[in-house]
Amino acid sequence: MKSARCLITTLITTLSAALSAALIGYAGHAAAASPSELMASYATAAGPGFTPSAERGRALYSKKISVSDTMPACTACHTDNPRQAGKHVVTGKAVQPMAPGANPERFTDSKKAEKWFRRNCSEVVGRECTPGEKADFIAYLSKE
Numbered sequence: 001m002k003s004a005r006c007l008i009t010t011l012i013t014t015l016s017a018a019l020s021a022a023l024i025g026y027a028g029h030a031a032a033a034s035p036s037e038l039m040a041s042y043a044t045a046a047g048p049g050f051t052p053s054a055e056r057g058r059a060l061y062s063k064k065i066s067v068s069d070t071m072p073a074c075t076a077c078h079t080d081n082p083r084q085a086g087k088h089v090v091t092g093k094a095v096q097p098m099a100p101g102a103n104p105e106r107f108t109d110s111k112k113a114e115k116w117f118r119r120n121c122s123e124v125v126g127r128e129c130t131p132g133e134k135a136d137f138i139a140y141l142s143k144e
């Protein structure tokens, strides 16, 4: 009886170690990306025949939307010039430049990109951005 319990404990310990190793490996793999890889995966998610457009991305970046008075557009915190550092319109905290050309860390972490797309699109646009809009947004910023 005692040895059976011991065996079960060992099994559970081994299994949970293997599981967390797998999870850490997966998270590491899923997060690393380049702007062009991220853009390509959003474009694929947008559906067959979709081509990212820097022009549509520019429009999304600067479009004034009336969902929120304090943050009517992406430019409210990211400024009109994505090569410039911005400032959070509510907290006043510094925001690093959005263009990968001015900030090489941009769009290199898919989890970070997703987190902020979800939060900022919900606040500014009033809904989540579509995969196509995200691909357009990255296409625009990659050219700046």
Ligand code: HEC
Pocket: 060, 061, 071, 073, 074, 075, 076, 077, 078, 088, 089, 090, 094, 095, 096, 097, 105, 106, 107, 108, 109, 112, 113, 116, 117, 120, 121, 124, 125, 137
């Ligand atoms: C209320 C201020 C605010 C507004 C408005 C805003 N953002 Fe942001 N955004 C931030 C902050 C803060 C960060 C994270 C800090 C940083 O990365 O410098 C961020 C980061 C991001 C990132 C992460 C990019 C990466 O991979 O590093 C994306 C994508 C993004 N914003 C998209 C948008 C879009 C799209 C809009 C407009 C629909 C928008 N943001 C409007 C504050 C804002």
